[in-house]
Amino acid sequence: xxxxxxxxxxxxxxxxxxxxxxxxxxxxxxxxxxxxxxxxxxxxxxxxxxxxxxxxxxxxxxxxxxxxxxxxxxxxxxxxxxxxxxxxxxxxxxxxxxxxxxxxxxxxxxxxxxxxxxxxxxxxxxxxxxxxxxxxxxxxxxxxxxxxxxxxxxxxxxxxxxxxxxxxxxxxxxxxxxxxxxxxxxxxxxxxxxxxxxxxxxxxxxxxxxxxxxxxxxxxxxxxxxxxxxxxxxxxxxxxxxxxxxxxxxxxxxxxxxxxxxxxxxxxxxxxxxxxxxxxxxxxxxxxxxxxxxxxxxxxxxxxxxxxxxxxx
Amino acid sequence: xxxxxxxxxxxxxxxxxxxxxxxxxxxxxxxxxxxxxxxxxxxxxxxxxxxxxxxxxxxxxxxxxxxxxxxxxxxxxxxxxxxxxxxxxxxxxxxxxxxxxxxxxxxxxxxxxxxxxxxxxxxxxxxxxxxxxxxxxxxxxxxxxxxxxxxxxxxxxxxxxxxxxxxxxxxxxxxxxxxxxxxxxxxxxxxxxxxxxxxxxxxxxxxxxxxxxxxxxxxxxxxxxxxxxxxxxxxxxxxxxxxxxxxxxxxxxxxxxxxxxxxxxxxxxxxxxxxxxxx
Numbered sequence: 001x002x003x004x005x006x007x008x009x010x011x012x013x014x015x016x017x018x019x020x021x022x023x024x025x026x027x028x029x030x031x032x033x034x035x036x037x038x039x040x041x042x043x044x045x046x047x048x049x050x051x052x053x054x055x056x057x058x059x060x061x062x063x064x065x066x067x068x069x070x071x072x073x074x075x076x077x078x079x080x081x082x083x084x085x086x087x088x089x090x091x092x093x094x095x096x097x098x099x100x101x102x103x104x105x106x107x108x109x110x111x112x113x114x115x116x117x118x119x120x121x122x123x124x125x126x127x128x129x130x131x132x133x134x135x136x137x138x139x140x141x142x143x144x145x146x147x148x149x150x151x152x153x154x155x156x157x158x159x160x161x162x163x164x165x166x167x168x169x170x171x172x173x174x175x176x177x178x179x180x181x182x183x184x185x186x187x188x189x190x191x192x193x194x195x196x197x198x199x200x201x202x203x204x205x206x207x208x209x210x211x212x213x214x215x216x217x218x219x220x221x222x223x224x225x226x227x228x229x230x231x232x233x234x235x236x237x238x239x240x241x242x243x244x245x246x247x248x249x250x251x252x253x254x255x256x257x258x259x260x261x262x263x264x265x266x267x268x269x270x271x272x273x274x275x276x277x278x279x280x281x282x283x284x285x286x287x288x289x290x291x292x293x294x295x296x297x298x299x300x301x302x303x304x305x306x307x308x309x310x311x312x313x
Numbered sequence: 314x315x316x317x318x319x320x321x322x323x324x325x326x327x328x329x330x331x332x333x334x335x336x337x338x339x340x341x342x343x344x345x346x347x348x349x350x351x352x353x354x355x356x357x358x359x360x361x362x363x364x365x366x367x368x369x370x371x372x373x374x375x376x377x378x379x380x381x382x383x384x385x386x387x388x389x390x391x392x393x394x395x396x397x398x399x400x401x402x403x404x405x406x407x408x409x410x411x412x413x414x415x416x417x418x419x420x421x422x423x424x425x426x427x428x429x430x431x432x433x434x435x436x437x438x439x440x441x442x443x444x445x446x447x448x449x450x451x452x453x454x455x456x457x458x459x460x461x462x463x464x465x466x467x468x469x470x471x472x473x474x475x476x477x478x479x480x481x482x483x484x485x486x487x488x489x490x491x492x493x494x495x496x497x498x499x500x501x502x503x504x505x506x507x508x509x510x511x512x513x514x515x516x517x518x519x520x521x522x523x524x525x526x527x528x529x530x531x532x533x534x535x536x537x538x539x540x541x542x543x544x545x546x547x548x549x550x551x552x553x554x555x556x557x558x559x560x561x562x563x564x565x566x567x568x569x570x571x572x573x574x575x576x577x578x579x580x581x582x583x584x585x586x587x588x589x590x591x592x
Contacts, residue, residue, distance in 0.1 A: 052444065060437045064475065091468070095438055098428050
C-alpha cells in the first residue's frame with residue numbers, strides 16, 4: 001500500500017469530460033462560475049466552443065440544460081452539490097425530472113470533505129433530495145477509475161443522471177484494466193459471512209480498510225460498493241443481508257435519506273435485517289481539514305471496524 | 314396585414330377562446346383570465362409565424378414554443394387543437410383523471426415543446442433551446458410567453474442576463490402585461506414596472522405591442538426578426554379575460570372556472586363574435 005495513488009473524483013470528472021468530448025460530439029458542458037473547482041475547466045480548455053459559463057445562477061443553468069436536452073444535446077450541468085441539488089432542487093425536479101430530459105448533473109464538493117469552507121458548502125442532503133425525484137438516476141463513484149467509467153455510463157443512459165463527486169483526493173483502489181461499471185449494479189469487493197458493510201463514494205475504500213482490520217481480529221466482513229444509489233441493486237443487498245444477517249451502511253451523507261435509508265427501504269420489504277448506519281448524523285458540518293473532519297464525524301475505517309465489531313458482538 | 318389573413322386570424326382566435334372556456338368549464342378549475350389575454354398572440358404565432366407541423370410534431374427543424382406562464386395551458390391546448398395537433402374533443406377532458414391534457418403543459422402532449430408552469434422556469438429552457446440552435450447552426454427560432462407577475466421570479470432575470478450574454482437573437486420572449494396576478498394588480502402586489510426599461514438594461518431589444526391587434530402583433534414579431542446580436546422581448550399590453558365581458562380586467566377570473574350559467578353566457582358572447590366575423 002506504499003504507492004497508493006490519490007486523486008479527487010472531481011478531477012476524474014473534468015478529465016473524463018475532456019476525454020469523452022471527442023467521442024461524443026453532442027456533449028456540452030455548463031458551469032456556474034466554478035469551472036476551476038469542478039474541473040470542467042479541463043473540458044473548457046479542449047472544447048471552448050462546447051463550454052458555457054452560466055455565471056453564479058444555478059437555477060437558470062439547470063433550465064438551460066433542460067432546453068438543450070429537449071433539442072437533442074447532452075448537457076452536463078456542473079456546480080457544487082449544495083447548489084445543484086439544494087438551490088436548484090425545484091428546477092431539477094420540474095424542468096429536468098418531470099419531462100425526463102437527458103441532462104447530466106455533475107455535482108462536486110459533496111459531503112463534509114469539502115473541509116475548511118464549512119457547513120454552508122458541505123452538502124450532506126443531496127442524495128436524499130435527488131432520490132425523491134421519479135426517474136432520476138444517482139451515481140456516487142468511489143474513486144478515479146469508477147468516476148471516469150460512471151461519466152461514460154451516464155452519457156450512454158438516456159434520462160436525467162445526478163453524479164456526485166468529491167473535493168478530497170482519495171486512494172485509487174479499482175484496477176483500470178479490469179474494472180467494469182454497470183449502472184444499477186453493486187459490486188461485492190470482498191466476500192464474508194459475519195456482516196455486510198455496504199458503502200458508497202469515498203467511504204468504500206474506508207470500508208475495505210476496515211474489513212482488513214476486522215479480518216485480523218477474526219471478523220469476516222463482506223464489503224459491497226453501491227455506486228448507483230438509484231436505481232439501487234436490491235437483489236445484491238437482500239442476498240448479502242440474508243447471508244450475514246447484519247448490515248452496516250457507510251456514507252459521507254446524512255443518515256437521513258441517503259444510502260442507509262435506501263438500504264433500509266430494500267431490507268424492510270425483502271429481508272428484514274438489523275441495520276446500523278454510519279454517516280453524518282442529524283447535524284451540520286463545520287470547518288476543518290477534510291481528513292480530520294472525516295475522523296471527527298466517524299467516517300473512517302477505525303469507526304467502521306469498531307461499529308462492525310460491536311454488531312457482530 | 315393582409316385583410317383576409319387578419320379575418321382568418323380573428324376567427325381562429327375566437328375559436329381558441331371558445332376552446333379555453335370549454336376546457337376550463339369542463340375541468341371546473343383552471344385559469345381563464347390569463348389564457349384569454351394571450352389567445353390572440355398564440356393564434357398569431359401558430360397560424361402566421363411559427364414553422365410547426367401537426368402531422369410531425371417532433372420535426373427537429375420546427376420552431377419551438379415554451380409557455381413560461383404555464384398556468385394558461387388552456388390557451389396553448391386550444392390553439393394546438395385548432396392547429397390540428399390533437400382533436401378539439403380533448404379539451405373536454407382537461408384536468409380529468411387519466412386525461413392527456415394536464416393542468417400545466419407537459420412535454421408528452423403533441424405540440425408541447427417543454428413542461429412548464431412553475432413560474433420563471435420556462436424562459437430558462439427557452440434560452441437552452443436557443444443556445445442549442447446557435448451551437449449547431451440550426452435556423453429554428455424559439456418563442457416564449459411570460460406573465461407580468463411571473464417576472465417577479467428571480468430566475469427570469471438570471472435568464473435575461475444569460476440570453477443577452479450569449480446574444481440569443483433567435484429567442485423572442487413575450488411579456489403578457491395584463492396587469493393582474495392572483496393577489497391583485499401587479500403594481501400593488503410587487504411592481505415589476507418599468508418592464509421595458511428593465512429588459513433594456515439587461516441588454517434586450519424591447520418592442521411594445523397591443524396584444525389584441527393583429528397588425529400590432531405582426532409588426533412586433535416582424536421587427537423581432539430583424540434584430541441581430543441580442544434577444545428580443547415584446548411587452549404586450551393585454552386585457553385579462555379578453556373576449557368575455559364579465560371576465561375582462563377582473564382578478565377574480567385569474568384562477569376560477571365559470572359555473573354553468575356563466576359558461577353559457579361566455580359561450581354566447583364568443584359565438585356571437587364568431588358569427589359576426591363569419592358574416
